[in-house]
Amino acid sequence: MTAHGNGTRPDFDAVVIGMGFGGLRMLWELHQLGLSVRAYERGSDVGGTWYWNRYPGARTDSEAWVYCMFFDEKLKQEWDWPERFPKQPDMERYLQHVADRFDMRRDIRFETVVTSAVYQEGTGLWEVGTDRGETVTCRYLISATGLLHVAYEPPFPGLESFEGESYLTSRWPKEPVDFAGKRVAVVGTGATAVQVIPEVAREAEHLRVFQRTPNYVLPSRNHALEKAQRDEIKRDYPEIIEKLRKQPFAFPMDPANRMYDENRSPEEVRRILDAAWEAGGFYYLFTAFDDLLIDERSNRFASDFLREKIRTIVRDPETAEKLTPKYPYAGKRPPLGHFYYETFNRDNVDLVDVKADPIAEITPTGIRLESGEEHEADIIIFALGFDALTGALTEMDLRGRGGVSMRDKWADGVHTYLGLCVDSFPNFFMLSGPQSPFANIPAVLDQSVAFVGRLLGYLGEHGVDRIEPTGDAVHGWGEKCQALLDMAPPIKAGLAVSSWFLGANIPGKKPSVLFYFGGAAAYFDDLEKVADRDFDGFAMVSPAGV
Numbered sequence: 001m002t003a004h005g006n007g008t009r010p011d012f013d014a015v016v017i018g019m020g021f022g023g024l025r026m027l028w029e030l031h032q033l034g035l036s037v038r039a040y041e042r043g044s045d046v047g048g049t050w051y052w053n054r055y056p057g058a059r060t061d062s063e064a065w066v067y068c069m070f071f072d073e074k075l076k077q078e079w080d081w082p083e084r085f086p087k088q089p090d091m092e093r094y095l096q097h098v099a100d101r102f103d104m105r106r107d108i109r110f111e112t113v114v115t116s117a118v119y120q121e122g123t124g125l126w127e128v129g130t131d132r133g134e135t136v137t138c139r140y141l142i143s144a145t146g147l148l149h150v151a152y153e154p155p156f157p158g159l160e161s162f163e164g165e166s167y168l169t170s171r172w173p174k175e176p177v178d179f180a181g182k183r184v185a186v187v188g189t190g191a192t193a194v195q196v197i198p199e200v201a202r203e204a205e206h207l208r209v210f211q212r213t214p215n216y217v218l219p220s221r222n223h224a225l226e227k228a229q230r231d232e233i234k235r236d237y238p239e240i241i242e243k244l245r246k247q248p249f250a251f252p253m254d255p256a257n258r259m260y261d262e263n264r265s266p267e268e269v270r271r272i273l274d275a276a277w278e279a280g281g282f283y284y285l286f287t288a289f290d291d292l293l294i295d296e297r298s299n300r301f302a303s304d305f306l307r308e309k310i311r312t313i314v315r316d317p318e319t320a321e322k323l324t325p326k327y328p329y330a331g332k333r334p335p336l337g338h339f340y341y342e343t344f345n346r347d348n349v350d351l352v353d354v355k356a357d358p359i360a361e362i363t364p365t366g367i368r369l370e371s372g373e374e375h376e377a378d379i380i381i382f383a384l385g386f387d388a389l390t391g392a393l394t395e396m397d398l399r400g401r402g403g404v405s406m407r408d409k410w411a412d413g414v415h416t417y418l419g420l421c422v423d424s425f426p427n428f429f430m431l432s433g434p435q436s437p438f439a440n441i442p443a444v445l446d447q448s449v450a451f452v453g454r455l456l457g458y459l460g461e462h463g464v465d466r467i468e469p470t471g472d473a474v475h476g477w478g479e480k481c482q483a484l485l486d487m488a489p490p491i492k493a494g495l496a497v498s499s500w501f502l503g504a505n506i507p508g509k510k511p512s513v514l515f516y517f518g519g520a521a522a523y524f525d526d527l528e529k530v531a532d533r534d535f536d537g538f539a540m541v542s543p544a545g546v
């Protein structure tokens, strides 16, 4: 394929920001297209999420065989996954292997942060600036900054006065942290803390968990993969992939083929939910009832069942009550646990309700609550979540046509087309952007990148210089995302419990619908339709201005 565009030649055809799953997958696609690329990565190696989140207990919440790269048959056949839900070091090693295997490192500048990307109307190129003072131009700008990258920093006064050690889970040091003989505090009980808590509890002298909102934690039922199981996975990949492309959350699971039915007996409901609970992972969410996320009655069954499980597992009734969510199941993203609730039965673990008595400040010796109650700690771990989906894109100085900044563009809520592009930002593509589907992320990235690749191929073949979505297409996509959310009351209930799905977890961030909740399969169909219709919804400008 020939170099794209006309007129002023850029330094690179494409610049990719971020070298996690999305960036690496994009790099491969760009290599296939024969385009020149410069990639920037903040970390000292590839991995993205799996580079930064090296906290104790970090591992995937999706089965290894669907949380991987799909593009290369040999890669799938030569890689052996050790466990159903691989640990962070295994994921990091895998992504490093991908970078080496496909000779990607030559294009990557590590330990380099993209600080600005400004569209130049005169040349139709992007000018990308880094914290190392480098400036390069490119025709296509692709952000692969991850949906969960910019950490929500502890907002508590007095943090700098703390005389012990404090850590943010998403900036965990590479060196091991020793918890032996220490009093450890964990603040937060999201999917991250849920993984940290059982690990730290095993080592620390004492662990105190500061919880604002409880979560519905599903048992993972993790296990090692024997050789026979690994061989089976390798053999079944074509079937796995075919299946996941049809499933709403891009997991290779069969539909329940069951909805809420008032005639179903309580015993039958319990038997169905029990089987899904025992299967572990997201089987509970995706294989019990097909209307869990859209029918409040069905959701109530699932929520009540989980509340009962918590009360059964946790021995101290007061602690069990604190751990029991009152909002609908999936109002917040449900984490997977590895003996999470059981951890609260340990003598060295207790729970503090900081909804009832919020954290007022960090003192030199620990945490002080608004009531004045003080909790001493040697180590504080903050697992407070992220400025999800938009944070990394509004953090840098990203400016499109007419100098419009992404910060201003999204000040009143996000606006995108397909979760991939934004009007006034020509030749700019986002991977895991806001309003892309909530589903198994590598699968969504795989299809999103394939779409961008097809689009770039089209532009090259048709001599198109510039492409951006029309205002109408962006408006239509926003309406579609809102309508899909309106059809899912349990997810919408997340607004009341600071769900990051809706941007409600960051003080000052305007809540808006940050995901396309129509399911991955429907989204993949949408992408295909758009591409088949010569990229419907996009305005294209060729050098002659046609």
Ligand code: NAP
Binding pocket: 058, 059, 060, 061, 062, 148, 155, 187, 188, 189, 190, 191, 192, 193, 195, 210, 211, 212, 213, 333, 354, 359, 383, 384, 385, 386, 497, 498, 500, 505
């Ligand atoms: P999160 O779900 O947003 O949880 C943040 C936690 O911090 C919440 O419990 C929150 O309480 C608490 N918090 C925030 N401000 C607080 C304050 N002022 N005082 C006390 N507590 C406060 O973040 P996360 O746990 O990092 O997870 C984010 C997402 O990352 C997950 O939902 C998941 O999609 C992904 N993740 C995936 C995996 C995996 O796949 N293996 C693992 C970890 C994370 P409130 O709930 O009251 O706001």
